[in-house]
Amino acid sequence: KRLQTTLGTDAITARFSDAVFTVLLGFTGQEALPATAQAVQTALETDPYRLNNGDFELRASIGISIAGPALREAAVLIQQADLACGMAREGKDTRIHVHHGRSVEQDTTSPQQRRLLDEIRESVQQQRMNLLFQPIVSLRGDTTERYEVLLRMRNHEGWEILPETVFSLVKRHRIGMVLDRWVIAHSIRVLRQRQKRGQSVVLFINISPTILQDEEFLHWLQGGLQKTGVPAASLVFEMTETTAEVYKPVLQPFLLELKKLGCGVSLDHFSGHEHSQALAQTLQADYIKLDARFTDDLLNNKTRQEELTQLARTMGALGMTTIVTGIEDAMALPVLWSSGIDYVQGFFLQRPHTDMSYDFDQTVL
Template sequence: MTWGKVTTFVVLYLALCYLALASIGAPDQVSLLWPASGLALAFALRYGLIWCLPLAVALFLFHSLFEREPGLLTVVSIGANVGGLVAALLYLRWRGEERMLSIRGGFLLLQAAMLMSLVSGLVGIGGLGLIGDPAGNLFWPSVLQWALGDLLGIVCITPATLLALSRTRESVEAAAELDYAGARGKLLWLVLLTLSLLLIFMSGFGRSSYVLGLSVVPVALVVWSAIRLPPIWTAFGNAVTGLAIANMIGLGLSGFEPPTEMTDRLYLLVFLVLLALFPMILMASTHEIRKSSRQLFHRATTDIDTGLPNRTAFEVTARGLLDSTGAPWTLGYLDFDHFTLVNDTASHAAGDALIKAVASLLGTSLYPGDRVFRIGGDEFALLFQCQGREAELRAERVLRAVESFRTGWDGHILSTTASIGLATLKPGQGDYAQLLSQADAACFTAKELGGNRLCIADQNSAALQDRTDAMQWAVRIRQALNQNLFELHCQDIRTLGDGAGQGRHFEILLRLREPGSGRLLPPGLFIPAAERFQLGPKIDRHVIDLVLGWMEAHPAEARTVSACAINLSAGSMQDESFAPFLRERLSRSSFPAYKIIFEITETSAMHDLAHAQALIAELRRLGCRFALDDFGSGFCSFKYLQTLDVDIFKIDGGFVRDMQTSELSQSVIRAITEIAHVLKKTTVAEHCETEELGTQLRALGVDKVQGFGIHRPQPIDDYFAA
């Protein structure tokens, strides 16, 4: 409570009291409404029970200024008004409702207003009867008239005053200005409301008995404001309309005749209360609906962890910019570099803390007008309100800010770097999916180049085009896995010389049936993309399921198999869950594990030699065998022969193709074969395209051969039917 607020309240209270007295046109009349009660309730709701003291002071000044002999009448008035106010505040505190701009809050406020009016009327009329005032002779009708006058004043004045005093800051829960009519709509409403009140005033000079019917015009405008305008406008319009009509009637203006009978006054007061109450109920209802809609929209478009707009909000914004006209923007696709290291070393909670901290940093690193969205786990979208070199400079500023940022968490100092892909957003050109794909591809290219840098999307860039093609293949691979579009082909691996006819030894080769055209696509088209996007383990498991499923469905053919070679990707070699998966799958299969040979490449094994050897040992215990594919192509092949416990060395096809023209290739093949035999391993020469090559390989001591000159791959059904 400050002296400024107290002075303002007292002045306004006295002004409203004077307005109520001015509406009395004859000595035997009483005021139809008491707007000062609404002012007192609004201030008390805003500032608390202590506001009963300024109310008592205002009432004392009122009776001192406007009554010739205040005396006991002042005491009765103060007791009635303060008593009613205290009763209303205690009731609201007991019910515990603070949201007055809602249906529940509005009805509680109405209940409190009715209680305040009734208590004030009982105390006031009862006090007047005790001091011998004639107004106390008709007790219950007088109490009802007092209460209805106070209630009308509260309905008209309290909402407008309360909203003016609250000065609530715009929040995400409140309805946005865009939900309401604009400046033109507000001005039009204000003009029409003024004209409607003037219409009532001017029409009354015709002495029509039905001029009160015109009150529906300003009331209809207040109802319109409840639907289309902010609450303060509705409350203001309702207050002005209520005061204007009540004073016209009280003063007998515009053809109105003030009611002289108690019954007429009560009927008129009930009518005016209902007339003023309906727009307030509608206002509370529409405001609550708008508020709920804004809350739902905010939750749907906001990331809970960081408070930033989420992917949905980004898509809406980006599509809106694409559909608009104006200057181009630049989309920046930001992704943290090696962020999994933070989760793995410090915990996922630490990773979440770092994301929140960097999200705040991004918001402060942007220029006015630029925007940031969180569109994934550690992925953010930046919209720069510029293009070209200026956008690059802003993106580089963001990268340097992220690089230099440090934050503490549970004794750790957390930091990271980021990569950004830039794509130009041109209004009216392109679409959302294409724009996001370009920026994402550019970001991935920046990460592949080492990270902590930016890359600009350029359709003519070979690296970016390669990335885009790989992304498209990744989508097609996932579709093929879901729709079972992969097919198995088999290629013979034949023994040279003695030992032939010991059963079928073949390698499983994968093909993808292209939807629509029905073409069979070779693995060279999709395996690189699968490895790039870590889809190798999924494909490996799918192939194993297909092979074992076919063998289980064809037991007679399965008995003719001596060795079935299946390629294993580098991802499966590092997958901790692969061995448990294979163990479980073999446990319910009729196809024996010893007939399965997993082919691994030298490069995939060298990636983590200890882990590769551990996996080989574990799968060997299940009965599986191993072949080292493309042997000899690496620099360290011979060094790891004893470390990697494999059964078969598959000699790289490059040496086989060159052996007729290169003595070096012949020497390498001979050396591999001799070392393999010393280690009691088997050798298989790949890419044997002619019978002549087969004869030469046999002379060099190679055990088995594989290639188009021996057997062309066939679908698995055809292979076993041959």
């Protein structure tokens, strides 16, 4: 309704996925686009949205793709608008980005980003990469070893490249597929080594949206699991809720094939809203990692505790396991336990480490 009110009856609006909308405008020139995008953003963000369980504010990011004589295919226009929207979300100012017709590999916004991309490629070529592991611990007495796998890269001087910088960039480039395969292959190797020692481990692996373009990935993964004898259930593939929303049309069949292999699926940065719950059901998620806002002032905020309890109950009824991340002290654990949360993860338990050394058997939370 806000889109239609702002843009008028000539604009064609549609819901692309849960929290993503598309608009087709008939402007003959580009000079009006920035002002129009700003007006839309203001209209969407000015007043909160009233839902059944309260009022919520919206943070809108806008990506723009421009049709022309050389670009008339709807699928390409949508893909470029999607790319631009992703770049807008990472922006620090207006969160509005226009795709200028370059390929995904070329569409970097600054020389600094291009230098960083070259540095990442060099790190891959010279194998300046390693894995870290952070434990995910049960609040319900389950001693199964679970770890999140974290990739770390170093530049030519040996300094670590900030992970958030790496992943915000490579998720838009084919190099992301290379990194995903590297992490998965090394994780399977680690699982095989643990298996030989009679140790069962489940690894949570973050994947980038570029993996959806890897047409041979599923065949490659199946071959790797069969060759090593590592159970598919030892791998849980994880993607953020925001990314999953954007790529849902192609992500859903991809995740379905992963689940057919026997792998698990996890949604990270889960917001808990109604559309988030619907997304988790659509993607058949096995785990949800709750957004950090759930632990903010948790001990003193009764409303948040009640919200957490209700969410844990709802997701549990859907057969999904809840994980709270970012735990930094023991004070929150009794509240999380009484709220029905299944697992916790954070520096309080253990910082990411080069080996899987956490003692699950001796830990009672």
